[in-house]
Amino acid sequence: MKEQLQEIWRTFRRKPMGMLGTFMLFSVVFIAIFAPWFAPYDPDAIIHVEPEDLLAPPDAEHLLGRDDAGKDVLSQLIYGARVSLTVGFVASFMAMFIGTTVGLVAGYYGGRIGNALMRLVDFLLVIPDLPLMLVFISIWGRGLWKIILVIGLLGWTTTARLVRSQVLSLKERQFVLRAKAIGASNFRTIMRHIFPQVLPIILAETVLSISGAIIAESSLSFLGLGDPMLVSWGMMLNFAFERAISRMAWWFLLPPGFAIVWVSVGLVLMGSTLEEIVNPRLKTHHLFDPGRMLELFKVASPGLKRPEVTE
């Protein structure tokens, strides 16, 4: 399995779009981790502000200006990365874990369990995401872990479907039948033989879903359901929209959103490239199939037949 991953990395390295995405993502991760070194100010520090400091436009000392409380926007943006990224990663790993388990069980055992699980997936898929999340949070209350849970608990369905269909096709393959013939337990068969084959696809899908999770968190926070103690990019947008929109303080309104876009686009590029490497014929995503989009950057696609004009 290690070699498989190495092989994937080697192929990935040669794809410019994938590498660009990786750079886009990791630059932000790096900045987030080393926030205290990058942020010019500490967003939690108490500061003394004059009235003209409130919603001050950008200047030399505050590259992105100041918010409605006089605090430096850039610093908040940098520290905000920590929250947004954390929620995104954790929620999506949770979804990956649940989805993989469900998919493995449903695919491997099949029968009534499998059907029941898939009905559950269908059910969850049909229910609109954001309203459901709104309802959950409004009843359970706000908080970091609640948001992570809510996003994670609703985001596993795609992975589950993916994993299940892979398992179904792998189940009948030789090496699985052989393993069972020599008496390997089901669990062992799954873990040692099936799971490694499915892992690359799960990885690709997870990368893509992280961007979905980040956007989901930002939407929830924007709508006022984020953790009030932690300032994520979504929360910044919530504050900005409520307090700065009338003054058109674009320096407060726009940067967090663009940060979200930057990270999402990076993740999508990475994820699509991975997906293409791991299984180019796969149709996975809710919204669209990013793998197909990468055809653009692929060589050798079937020629388009057009009315011929003789030269």
Next chain:
Amino acid sequence: MATLDVRHLSVSYLTDEGVALNAAEDISFQVDQGKSLGIVGESGCGKTTVMLALLRLLPEAGRIMEGQVLLDGEDLLQCSEAEMRNLRWSKISIVFQGAMNALNPVRTIESQIVEVLRIHGVEGQSQRARVRAGELLELVGIPPERGRQYPHQYSGGMRQRAMIAMALACNPRVLIADEPTTALDVMIQAQILNLLRKLQKSLNLALIIVTHDLGVVAEICDDVLVMYSGTVVETGSSDAIFNHPRHPYTERLLQAFPDIESPNADLVSIPGNPPRLDELPPGCRFAPRCHIAEERCHIEVPKPIEIEHRHWCACHLYTGRRE
């Protein structure tokens, strides 16, 4: 005058890097009205490419490098695209290989035939067009009521016949059948061939049959053109080709065909493979696999020589004989 007169047609494909791969070189042949020509050759030898070129339907990467395609004296390669659109199907039509996907799966058979009738002005009124479509289906042995069904509801053989009906809708001068029997089982193959022969006679069509199956050619073709790796290797009447082939490739091809009269004879195959388009040999393209190749064959491309009346062969065996 021959209905279809193809002269020195050459087709290439452009690779992504801009290199031109020569898929068909110096192809010449003629088909008279009421006669049938069989174009034979291994898969990939360029037969379909030539046919697509005739209709100017090459894919994006395809280029017609030179030549003339004279249909009733008019050079198709000189027409504008608009003129070509008019001529397609009305003067020359084609039945594609394995009509599996050649018919639109979400439209009824009838509507697809009616479409051609109306586009080319054969039948303007939809009611009359539908009736005519029904007649055409009957002509190929399909009950007209089935016209309102969809392609997936037809068997393979029926789809092929439906395609033939559609191809004849506008009374073309020339009908091309590209691998009409491939992917069909033997019984159906016979049906299709009989149908084609019958139609050709009754409608006085100029028929071109493209196939890799010599048996098909022997059944219904008046003339034969043997292609190898994009070039015409030998061409003549069926009689001539089958009874006294001249080209080493044609001979081997015929030998490779199992002979029912000597069931125990060893199956002869031709060792090696046709050359890749990006690795074409300088001389005769068959030379690397030819058992009687000489030095000259590897250097100089043999030009077609008329050995007997209307029997041409492109081989250095005969090159010297020209005056």
Next chain:
Amino acid sequence: MQQSDFLIRKISFALATIVAVIIFNFFLFRVLPGDPIKAIARSPRLTREAREKLRIDFGLDKPVFFDVLRLKEGDVIGAFDSQFTSYVKALLHGNLGISFRSRRAVAEVLKERVWRTVVLVAGGETLALVFGIALGLVSAWRRGTRLDMTILLWSLFSWGLPTFFLGIILLILARGYLPVGGMVVPGLRPSDGWEYWIDVGKHLILPTITMAIVYTSSYVMIMRSTAVEVLSEDYILTAKAKGLSTFRIMRDHALKNAMLPIVTMVALNLGYTVGGAIQVETVFSWPGIGQLMYKSVMLRDYPVLQGTFLLLAVSVILANLMADLLYSVMDPRVRAE
């Protein structure tokens, strides 16, 4: 007939899902920690009479699912006189409860606002479909050209763009040129006739464009990849051989086949469209169901929240069902499944 099998399957799934949503909806609000109804009913801010009335109004004096005691007594019917059955009964009568805030019937509030969201969503989806399909086709036909790449790059970018943020951007850009909030200028009323409706229309522009932009990219992507596939199919070559013009080929052969995945996509997107509507209505203060949901969350108006969720979920389920049916009409092969 085979088509009816397909229909029956899809309809029963939709019905089962709706039932599940109803149960789920009830369960969510009554049984989870922080049961809102109970909390409100116990709120010390209410007078005793008000509290009692609330308890009876909301049936809080009854057991949640069924009465074990009554069951033991053998009174099976009576045992089911529970909050749940009251809820279902009320639902069947179109009663979705009473808003905590406004004391109006939830159903009434919803009815008032529904058309505003429908107009927004319908407008946005239609625009998105038209542009998505057109751009997708263009992209596929002109594959590899700069136009194609631009379209694709834009789609990539807008995929990472949260809907509400796009709304904010457009709001900033359009400020001064187009109305950016609310549905109508204060003072105008429907009785003012044309003037009123034109003003509504003006207020509708920005939110609709926002919705449209978000969903265009997914349609462009799907259309493009489907069109690319379709255009390389054999029957397209046949169509060309028949002498059809490019336009005719696109319209009569490619389009119908390429549309099939779009229908699926619209269905899949419906859940997201609703989420998008919530965001857009909030940003532009468009007084539709989405904004209502947002407000009810902020104000802890649980009956409204519950009612809105039910409405949205059921709408999406039904819309999905219609999409399935539409697909089966468009693709004759499916009917034979």
